[in-house]
Amino acid sequence: MKNSQLYKGSLNTIIMKLLEENGKMYGYEITQKVKAITQGELVITEGALYPALHKLEAEGILDVEIEKVDNRLRKYYKLTEKGTTETVNRLSELEDFIRNMQSLVNPKLEF
Amino acid sequence: MKNSQLYKGSLNTIIMKLLEENGKMYGYEITQKVKAITQGELVITEGALYPALHKLEAEGILDVEIEKVDNRLRKYYKLTEKGTTETVNRLSELEDFIRNMQSLVNPKLEF
DNA sequence: AATTATGTATAAGAATCTTATGTATATTTG
DNA sequence: CAAATATACATAAGATTCTTATACATAATT
Incomplete structure (x- = not known):
């Protein structure tokens, strides 16, 4: 991320949510999708992305599947069963986080 | 934070916003305030808080003023002029961040 | 021909936080 | 009244996450 x-700490949640939504994606595709959705505001760097993907795979959150397209390598990632369950938790945590941050910076509004 | x-990366913004709102606060007071506002969901640990306060002071964002109350030490922090300016930026970044995260996890809604 | 885009990867270092520990006084509880 | 909890600040070791830089390779564009 740049x-x-x-954004620190939110990368895993972003990856998992995108995979939940799109079924399977490869790394480069994730960076482009995030850039598009946030209108260029959030740029995920490779140095952050690939280690994160490898860790999520090692934790059994993601499964990987290699394909060769146009003579170029692609590693498609998708959520495991455990990953799908965990994604629900992460999204719930994100909602709590956003609600708490809004309470902190916008104490006049009710949440 | 526990x-x-x-929450990683959000502590400085939280501190600065609370100081903007309350004029001056001491460390322990900040932890209690955050706990109260978030109904116990966000607990700031001393190991995170005090280094953060010292760093913000070293950066010229905060000024410190020592008081002795009930024979116990208190270090009151308040925003410097630079800190007040910087707080506006941080809060703007937080708004962007929340908006982007909502776009990512809730792509059906418009923002 | 050179640059940009596509695609994955790692390694050194920075930044932030957790966990544990330390010191000290005041207040509450059993 | 002794013990536990609350108040108040501090630091150090280690974990985690990310930045920055570098590396390799093919395809497409300028």
């Missing part, structure tokens, strides 16, 4: 420190 | 990884 942004404010705030 | 929570999900998501």
